[in-house]
Amino acid sequence: MADEQLFKTLYNWFLEERNRLSRSIMSYKKDLDLEPDRKDLKKSIEEKENRLALITEEAIQKYQAFWNTLFPHERRPCPSCFTHGEVSDLLPMPEDNGDERVRCKTCQRSFYFPSSSTDTRQ
Ligand SMILES: [Zn+2]
Numbered sequence: 001m002a003d004e005q006l007f008k009t010l011y012n013w014f015l016e017e018r019n020r021l022s023r024s025i026m027s028y029k030k031d032l033d034l035e036p037d038r039k040d041l042k043k044s045i046e047e048k049e050n051r052l053a054l055i056t057e058e059a060i061q062k063y064q065a066f067w068n069t070l071f072p073h074e075r076r077p078c079p080s081c082f083t084h085g086e087v088s089d090l091l092p093m094p095e096d097n098g099d100e101r102v103r104c105k106t107c108q109r110s111f112y113f114p115s116s117s118t119d120t121r122q
Pocket of ligand 1: 106108
């Protein structure tokens, strides 16, 4: 597992997660316009907004800076936990449909990246 490729995957996760959260918030807000009394929607929006607020440029830069302090033999930190101020190890997992993946030992989130050198998701 190439360290550089793993970093790229995790870095992209931050950007993708931001997009995912923004899209969910927008769609929940549309639903809330139609059904303004739904407390569950309000709660979901609030949760997602709180999560989104943690994934700042600064947080991503801190993650990168922290990554650069690690020695090659050390476990890599989970980007999701990192935004919550926790450093949690990513563990290599068996391949899943040809994709390599690592999984966070705390939040159980999996991060996938293709094992081949032809990464087309740039
Ligand atoms: Zn985690």
